[in-house]
Amino acid sequence: MKKLLFVCCLLTLSLSWAQHSYAGSYAKTKYPIVLVHGLFGFDDILWADYFYKVPSKLSQNGAQVFVATVSPANSTEVRGEQLLAYVEDVLAVTGAEKVNLIGHSHGGPTARYVASVAPDLVASATSVAGVNWGSSVADVVRNSLPANSGLESVAGTVANAFTNLLELVSGSNPSNLPTDTIAALEALTTERTLEFNSEYPEGMPSAYCANNGDLLASNDVYYFSWSGASTYTNVFDIADPVIAILGLAFNEPSDGLVSSCSSHLGYVLKDNYRMNHLDEVNQTFGIHHLFETDPVTVFIRHGNRLKQMGL
Numbered sequence: 001m002k003k004l005l006f007v008c009c010l011l012t013l014s015l016s017w018a019q020h021s022y023a024g025s026y027a028k029t030k031y032p033i034v035l036v037h038g039l040f041g042f043d044d045i046l047w048a049d050y051f052y053k054v055p056s057k058l059s060q061n062g063a064q065v066f067v068a069t070v071s072p073a074n075s076t077e078v079r080g081e082q083l084l085a086y087v088e089d090v091l092a093v094t095g096a097e098k099v100n101l102i103g104h105s106h107g108g109p110t111a112r113y114v115a116s117v118a119p120d121l122v123a124s125a126t127s128v129a130g131v132n133w134g135s136s137v138a139d140v141v142r143n144s145l146p147a148n149s150g151l152e153s154v155a156g157t158v159a160n161a162f163t164n165l166l167e168l169v170s171g172s173n174p175s176n177l178p179t180d181t182i183a184a185l186e187a188l189t190t191e192r193t194l195e196f197n198s199e200y201p202e203g204m205p206s207a208y209c210a211n212n213g214d215l216l217a218s219n220d221v222y223y224f225s226w227s228g229a230s231t232y233t234n235v236f237d238i239a240d241p242v243i244a245i246l247g248l249a250f251n252e253p254s255d256g257l258v259s260s261c262s263s264h265l266g267y268v269l270k271d272n273y274r275m276n277h278l279d280e281v282n283q284t285f286g287i288h289h290l291f292e293t294d295p296v297t298v299f300i301r302h303g304n305r306l307k308q309m310g311l
Contacts, residue, residue, distance in 0.1 A: 027303025028062025030311055031098045031123045032090055036068045036083060038105025038131075039184055051104070052282035057296045063303050066090050066099075070110065071177040073184040076196055079106070080113030082177065087114060087121055098123040100306055102299070104281050105129055105258065106188060108225075108265065109196060116200040119219035123311045125203065125266075126302065129227040129255050129280050132197070133208050133262035134190030136249040142189050145182075156182040209261035211268050222311065223266025226298065228255040228275030233289040243276045255280065273298070 037050045049055065055065045070082040087099050100123050103111035108130020115125040131138070145152040186192050197204050203223030205213040216222050231247035231254070232240045243256035253260045253272065260271040274292040278284055282295040 025062035027058055027300050027307060029064075029100055029303055029306045031096050031100050031306075032064040032066060032094050033058060033100045033102060033303065033306075034066045034068050034083075034087060034090060036070065036101060036103035036107035036111050037072075038103070038107045039188070040072050041070075041104075041107065050281060050283075051299075052286055053296055054282060054299050057300060058303055061300050061303060062307075064094065064096075068107075069177070071179060073179050073181040074177075075180065075183040076106070076109045076113055076187045078178065078180070078183070079110045080117070083110050084114045084118055084121075087118070091121065097121075100124045100126070100311055102126040102128060102302070103130060105277065106131055106184065108132060108263075109187070109193070109200075112200055112203065112265070115221045115223075116202055116219065119202075119221050122221050124222040124224065124306060124309075126223070127225040127263065127265040129258045129263050129277055130225060130265055131188050131193060131258055131262060132204065132225075132265050133259075134193035135188050135258050135262065136190075136254075137246050137257050138185055138188035139190055140249050142185055145185075152182060156180075203266040205264050209264065211264060213264060213266045213268070215267040217266070222309065224269055224302070224305075225263055225265035225267070225271075226269040226273065226302075227258065227260055227263035227271050228277070228280050229253040229260045229272040230274045230279075230289065231256040231276050233274060233276050233279055233292070234287050237278075237284050237287040239278050239284045240276065243278065247276075269302070 035051050035055065041050050055067055058065045068083050068086045070079045090099055098121055101111035101114060108127035111125045115122040145155055202217040202219050202221065203213050205211060213223060232244040234240060247254055247256040250259055255275060255277040257277040263271055274289040275295060279288040279295055288295055
C-alpha cells in the first residue's frame with residue numbers, strides 16, 4: 001500500500017512539473033498563433049474550449065494565441081476565405097507581419113488554403129490530424145447520401161440545424177458564418193481532397209503515406225503535421241466508444257476519423273500518438289491515454305519549435 005501511495009505521489013508530482021516547467025517564454029513565438037477548428041468546431045461551449053486548455057497554456061508559455069472564427073461546416077474554400085479575413089484582422093490588431101496557423105481535422109486543409117493563396121501572411125502551417133488525403137468516414141457517409149436526393153436534402157437540413165445550434169450556444173451568429181454540411185462532407189471525401197491537393201499542393205508528400213513533404217515549401221511557408229493512431233484510449237471518456245465505431249471504416253491505423261497516412265503534411269513530427277481524433281485537441285475535458293504525452297504539451301513543444309526557428 002505504501003509503495004502504491006509513493007507511486008501515485010510521484011506521478012502527481014511529475015504531472016505537476018510537466019504542466020508548469022515550461023512556464024514563461026518557452027513558447028513565445030515571433031508571430032501570433034492562430035488555432036483553426038475542424039468540422040462542427042466551436043470556440044467554447046459551456047466553458048469547454050474546442051482546443052481544451054490549449055490556448056491558455058500556450059499563452060502562459062509566452063505565445064500570443066487566437067482561436068479563429070470560421071464556419072463549423074462548409075467547404076474548405078469557404079472556410080479558407082473566412083480564415084483569411086480573420087488572419088488579416090489578427091495582423092491589424094497585433095501589428096504582426098505573419099501568423100502561425102495550426103489547424104485540426106478540417107482545420108488542416110483550411111489553414112493550407114490560406115497559406116497557399118496568401119503565403120506572405122503565413123509563417124507556418126501545421127496540420128493536426130488534418131484531412132489531407134480524405135477520410136474513409138466521409139467517403140462512407142457521402143456514398144450513403146446520393147447527390148441531389150431527398151435523403152441528402154433531409155440529412156443536410158438536420159445537420160445544418162445542429163450546426164447552427166452549436167454556433168448559438170457558443171455565442172456565434174449563424175448568419176455571419178454560412179453553414180453547408182453537405183459541402184463540408186464533400187470537401188472531406190478522398191475524391192474532392194485529391195482535387196484540392198492539385199490546386200493547393202504546397203507541403204503535400206508525393207504519394208499517399210509518403211513522408212517527403214517539404215518542410216519549407218516553394219511559397220516560403222513552413223509545413224508540419226502530427227496525428228494519433230488510436231481510437232479507444234480511455235475507458236472514462238464517454239466519446240471513445242463512438243470514435244471506436246467510426247474507426248471501423250478504416251483498414252489501417254487511424255484516430256477514428258482520419259488515417260495516420262492521410263494526416264501527413266510537410267515535416268511529419270509523429271503520426272502514431274496513442275490519441276484519437278478528440279484526444280488530439282485535449283477533448284473530452286482533457287481525458288486521454290494515461291501513458292501518452294499530454295496533448296497540451298504537444299502544442300506547447302511545437303510552440304517552442306516555432307520559436308527556435310524564428311517563427
